[in-house]
């Protein structure tokens with residue numbers, strides 16, 4: 001763990017079950033390779049994961065079984081370690097490559113900005129030359145304009161100890177928001193291509209491994225499954241997914257299994273497959289990225305766990321964090337502000353903080369300061385909670401990593417503009433079928449349909465006695481199924497396989513569904529409704545806003561859209577913290 005990270009807390013554990021073929025899986029790490037410095041149960045860092053993997057590979061060798069490491073993309077954007085440097089990722093690429101990842105693919109975040117896609121092509125692909133797979137992704141050379149596969153389309157190899165013959169694919173969901181220097185081919189089209197058909201019809205491996213930046217409940221994985229199964233009725237097929245930022249597992253039939261391993265390096269996924277008998281059996285665990293859990297699973301302790309390589313990686317990260325000055329404090333948050341742990345609207349909701357305080361203060365164009373305006377922001381623009389205490393340079397990127405800017409359309413009739421928010425939040429009923437899905441404005445956790453889950457509240461058995469800030473590591477009120485030790489709050493995953501997937505037994509956390517967008521009314525006259533308003537919105541949601549205006553009877557087009565203020569939202573937000581929150585934390 002990093003210097004300054006909160007102390008880990010031991011919790012009741014469920015063990016890992018080893019099979020003949022075993023996997024460790026990371027996804028959607030979004031630059032959190034320093035771990036969660038403020039959260040006790042996720043505070044291990046990439047160096048600890050390097051040590052963990054070394055020990056687990058040794059254990060596999062001792063048992064004569066095999067272990068493979070998988071990463072399914074979105075490694076960038078979302079944490080100061082990646083975002084705070086110029087250029088972005090100055091330290092990240094060398095830190096990430098220290099892990100020996102056997103099968104790796106691309107996420108959508110590697111592709112939003114052309115410069116990020118360039119770096120993926122120039123750094124991560126060569127760093128993992130034999131292991132990187134791009135089944136449906138091409139790169140366009142900036143000099144020649146030539147389009148070629150980002151990496152090999154599939155990988156065939158034999159495992160180290162048992163020589164298990166594996167064919168692996170690496171997919172990205174049907175993403176359309178990529179920069180112009182990449183081409184994402186829809187999955188349905190890719191699986192019709194000759195190369196894919198030849199592999200699934202002729203290769204006859206022992207196991208197919210499909211990794212993808214795709215939610216395990218998404219259609220893309222189901223289509224790939226069907227295409228492989230059609231010609232391989234008995235071959236085990238395992239899937240490693242991501243993108244939706246949730247812990248999830250399912251099986252598409254009795255010989256297949258799929259796991260998604262959460263987000264932000266909170267989770268290291270574990271899947272084991274027992275191949276020996278007629279029908280394969282599968283097991284999954286969601287390992288909290290808690291150093292005490294990593295000790296538990298390896299049977300080691302603080303002095304025997306860190307390997308030399310792991311220690312060096314931890315030092316590399318600490319050095320990078322110090323050089324980037326990530327602990328520089330902008331202000332001190334007076335309390336926790338939650339994305340989904342509080343309802344919206346609510347005094348503890350981060351979205352209410354934005355609507356009531358931050359947006360009215362930052363959505364100001366000096367030339368139009370007197371003009372009434374509606375400011376619309378998509379909830380997906382916010383990526384993480386704000387915890388009571390220091391709001392740092394790092395926190396800025398954690399909460400808002402995007403380079404989002406505010407655009408506007410001047411003087412929109414209020415009778416038209418007032419309808420826009422309702423339409424954006426209408427659940428898609430008014431959108432025509434070809435339109436970019438409405439739910440893409442919301443947080444990734446809601447990108448497959450989700451309901452609020454609110455647990456019965458019980459008084460906590462003990463208070464937080466650690467004397468420091470441990471937002472998700474607080475002691476919770478207990479768990480109905482568990483009368484043993486006091487539990488702390490964390491993941492209590494229910495997936496298609498059951499409710500025993502998490503390696504750590506935790507107390508529940510509420511999940512409140514949030515709308516696609518929120519809106520602040522700014523500089524409205526007190527006496528009566530305005531005739532016209534400036535309609536200000538995040539550039540990311542422009543296509544939806546224009547569509548909603550059209551449906552509301554407006555005639556505005558992209559030609560009417562102008563820049564409202566030059567700064568990014570992230571800069572405006574951290575300036576607000578500087579001005580409005582005390583510099584010193586108690």
Ligand SMILES: Nc1ccn([C@@H]2O[C@H](COP(=O)(O)O)[C@@H](O)[C@H]2O)c(=O)n1
Pocket residue numbers: 074108109112243244378379380381382402403404439440441442443444540
């Ligand atoms: N400029 C951007 C880019 C993305 N978003 C939000 O993030 C979602 C995608 O997140 P993943 O980590 O799952 O890839 C996207 O659907 C938007 O909600 C944004 O707000 N602004």
